[in-house]
Amino acid sequence: MSAVVFAHHRMSPAERVRDAAWVAFVALLLGIPLIGLTTVDAGGRLEVSTRFGMLALFVAIAFGGRIALRATVDHFKARKLARQQARGASEATAASTTRRVSTWLGWFALGASIGLPILFSDNRYVVDTATTVLIYVMLGWGLNVVVGLAGLLDLGYVAFYAVGAYSYAILATEHGWGFWQALPVSGAMAATFGILLGYPILRLRGDYLAIVTLGFGEIIRIILVNWTDFSGGPNGISSIPRPSFFGLEFTRRPAEGEQSFAAFFGLDYSPMQRLIFLYYLILVLALLTHVFVSRLRRLPVGRAWEALREDEIACRAMGMNTTNIKLSAFAIGAMLGGFAGVFFAARQGFISPESFVFTESAIVLAIVVLGGMGSQLGVVLAAALLVLIPEFGRNFAEYRMLLFGAAMVLIMVWKPGGLLSHREPTVRLGQREETPA
């Protein structure tokens, strides 16, 4: 029966016929009792009658079906082989195409994000949503340092977002600090928390690390809920001051001795001015984050993060201090999350623990993973998608989250490595002398 197997070599027509004949023969053997002979009821008695015409038809179908099946399988195999060969040959060109497309997409995204509030200057909804997208982009870039570059799975990233937001809220409402004074201090606070979290979990990796970071995120949230004197508990902190434009407030009637933005520039007051200002503020913060992270990636510390993701033991054998590398990744990721938190608090004017639940961590992590771990532009695309899909889904009411989940699954099926999984080397051929060794 060895002839009836899916042969690995190309079959000649004679072999195909022989192969199909074998199958037909087996069909005949099986078919005689099953189809060829049948019992009929002849006036209360059972009689055996034959159906050889029917049997011949089935054997013919088996023969023809086998030939068709083989031909289809061979066709697809040949196509797969050709594709593999083509891919091997064109890997280099594919990489350079991806690079070109990425660069082009990056500039397009930058242009679009600068132009957006000008085009939609009276559409509050669009500007607001775009601001939300940018907050998630910034969070994604921050978490990308920890998860995408250093490979440390952090499920409690929202904790640092919360630390940043509450630091600003408390500094501003109780100590009268301004946005720009509080920004670096809150970032430093978040970084400190990053190191605090980092120390005890230096030895953990993978699942265990994920569980501990998850717990850390919850601890911060539960403290915020329960420590009413400090954080206002579940009521949160309200009337957090808004950032001003070099001391110019975005209000209709500024306080005594202050001047409003609209009055200074001789404009009519409009609430959109503040929204557009906030939009550009987060855009600038996000762009600074991007420049900062991409610079870091090219420095020894950034390469060390990536090496750590690849192989920790090899890192230590290379004489790298993995403790410092991990802590620096946690600290910088936390600091960027803290900056995003400060902005969030300043934009909302009100924060409560409800804004810092696990779902937020999960969404930011999903942005990093869907974007393609370590890819800066991928984070932008994924953040835009994950914020916009639920927005478009509003018409579907309760099916919204279903749509959201289905979209995530589809992206992962279609692009298992993330939207942009191409990794840009930190050194390119012929540019060796430009990079510090």
Place this chain on the structure above:
Amino acid sequence: MMLTMEGVHAHYGHIHALRGIDVQVQVGEIVTLIGANGAGKSTLMMSLFGNPRASAGRIVFDGEDITRLHTHEIAHRGIALVPEGRRIFPRMTVMENLQMGAGFAAPDNFDADIARVFAMFPILDERQGQRAGTLSGGEQQMLAIGRALMSRPKLLLLDEPSLGLAPIYIRRIFQIVRELNADHGMTILLVEQNANQALRVAHRGYVLQHGGITLAGTGAELLASPEVRAAYLEGGHG
């Protein structure tokens, strides 16, 4: 004396993996450690590197006691490890892998060092922009050796460099070991299962069994020793 291990013990949790090891490596030597699976060869190599740290005994490298130092501090003293299973950084390019090897070396040396590595392994020069994970096993082993050389080590530790390689690459790797020693004066400590080849290139060798040294001698002596022949050479390892 470049390296002296005196009465070194090491534990993995409750497992007593090394039981009083005495090993010496002189400048300019190739020393090999042979032994069966689980005899403690890799543990010896790793505890030399402070992971796990020796629980008793002393390790002196280049006149300095390194028993209590951290792994990265030991690496900075001038020991480089080519780990078992190569452990290159697969998603990074060949060039980036080599840069990682030069992590703490003086930046001024980089161009000279990379030229030296490329001269030794021309295939790495050709493939410098390629992702290291796409190299063949033998090429990855060369990359792992090249990466270790980028830090200008005084002592090179090779842990099972021939493991899982095609026979042609196994020959090439042992040839490289010999060249490194003869042409570049590199002191090498080589851990191998391939006892036959290892003893042929080594000046001296140690046989490790159940966490202790059972035999020591020159490569030729060990090759001729009936115990070694029976245990490691005629059992199908050759």
